[in-house]
Amino acid sequence: MNGSLLRDLVPVVIGVLVRRGADFAAAEDAVQDALVEAVRTWPAGPPHDPKGWLITVAWRKFLDAARAETSRRNREIRADGEPVPGPGRAGDDTLRLYFLCAHPSLTPASAVALTLRAVGGLTTRQIAQAYLVPEATMAQRISRAKRAVAGVRFDRPGDLATVLRVLYLVFNEGYSGDVDLAAEAIRLTRQLAAMTGDEEVAGLLALMLLHHARRAARTTTDGRLVPLAEQDRGRWDTRLIAEGVDVLQAALARDWLGEYQAQAAIAALHADARTAAETDWVQIVEWYDELVRLTGSPVARLNRAVAVGEADGARAGLAALAGLDPALPRHTAVAAYLHERDGDPVTAARLYAEAAAKAPSLAEREHLTRQAARLNARPRA
CATH class of the missing domain: 1.20.58 (Methane Monooxygenase Hydroxylase; Chain G, domain 1)
Structure with missing residues (x-):
């Protein structure tokens, strides 16, 4: 059983069903049912055309479910036989799914979960493990997301920028459970790059x-963070x-x-x-200038302050930091680093301790606490 092939085919098959008239939620359910059938039957004899097989079986599952609902919902599903499976517009269909999963009506968390399920082909259990939440919780999140996009029509181009933000969110989740989300994000972004x-x-x-x-160089064997300069x-x-x-x-x-x-x-x-020591900080500052020009992002300005501190000295970095909101994530940690570089270990130690209290992860909190302890352990002049 080629699990990678199945995951690659999921968005293609969902896209085909949607193009034939199924709404997203029903198409996704039908494809999941077809996958269960594939896991059950393929080991004994895999089909010659896996994609065609999945399209045919998923379409049957969809029609069966739709017909079962006919009397209750007073709706008829037109089906002129089973369309012949073929290459169709696999790229276009998958691209539509990217846009659908990044729909503006969804929260970022829901958009990420739906993308991993519909485009990535991951199971609800795998996604739940990756996000360290109960499977039932993730199932509810995905169900709500599917209901939110039910009936959405693609009569205009989707927002590619939103899709990219969702993929970047997936990448930044990193690794947990048995799903490497960073690697998954790279796989999906490769796919999107090839299509667009x-x-x-x-x-x-x-x-x-x-x-x-x-x-591999970012952490030690016991999970401690290793700063870029020390990697x-x-x-x-x-x-x-x-x-x-x-x-x-x-x-x-x-x-x-x-x-x-x-x-x-x-x-x-x-x-x-x-x-x-060989890092070209001057050129990095120039690229941060471009990034700030493009986005106006406070986070980009914060990172630029670090680069300025490396290129032009800690005082220049602190001057660049002075105009930024102290409530920004990592602002206190950056201030601590620049004050240490400027020869003020007392202020730096205090700021490292403050930054540790605000750290979003245990590894980062422990790293900042160690920095504060290191400076506090130094003999005072």
Whole structure:
């Protein structure tokens, strides 16, 4: 049984059913029923045309369910026999599913869950494990999301920017349970890049690849965070870095810059440095200037302050930080780092402790607490 093939076929088959007139929720249910049938029967004799088999069985499941509901719902389903399975518009159908799963009526959490289920082909149990929530909770979230998009018509192009934000949310969830969400996000973004040829999709793919390349070096064996400057660069995945740089260069060559391309360019400059001391911080600041121009994002401005501190000195970084809202996530941690670089360990230790109290994860909290303890343990002049 080729589980990867089944996952790849899920959005294609759902898209075919939707195009034939099924609403999304009914199509998704029918495809899940067909997958159960595939798991039961394929080991004994896999079909010659797996996609055609799934389309045929899912369509039958949909018709059976629809006919069972006819009397109650007073609705007839027209079915002129079973359409012949074929290649159809698999790319277009899958792209429509991306847009549907990133519909503006959905919360980010629901959009991510629905994308993983309908486009990624993951089971509810796998998604629940990845998000560390009970399966029943995730099932309710997915059901609500399916109801929210029921009957949505695609009479205008979907919002690709929203789709990219959803995929980036999936990527940033990282890894938990038996589903590697970062790898899943990369797989889905590759798929989207191949379908659209869009520069920003390529930029997001490059960004994911370049960040993912550093994954093995980000934590110690006991789960402690390792800052970028202290990472063992020999553990970075050079294959992913090379691919990310190639994808980015091809996107930048089209001369239509977007925020994901700018972020990927920053990641590429980090990846290009053989040691932390060789990082081209001046060029990184220039890319952050582009990112701020494109987005106006306070988070981009915060990260720019760090880069300015590296390029022009801690005082310049603190000056860049001064105009930002202290309530921004990581603002206190950045201030602590810059104050330490500026030779003020007392202020830095206090700010590291404050940042630890606000940290969103246990690993980050422990890292910041260790930084505060390290400075407090130093002899005072």
